[in-house]
Amino acid sequence: MNKSDNLYRDIVTGLFFTVGIFSFMSGQFVLSTMLFGAASLFSNLDVAKPVRI
8 A cells, every 4th residue: 555645545534524523513514514424435435546467
């Protein structure tokens, strides 16, 4: 696994989650739900890489 790719994914997941917490606290429940869903999907999905023959 590429460490920079994992670092990028961790940073983006953390940003989505943190912004989701702040939007939930400010009362924007629809936006926070979308951000939590995006953080969950981004942390669990692997980007397909081309197969080398």
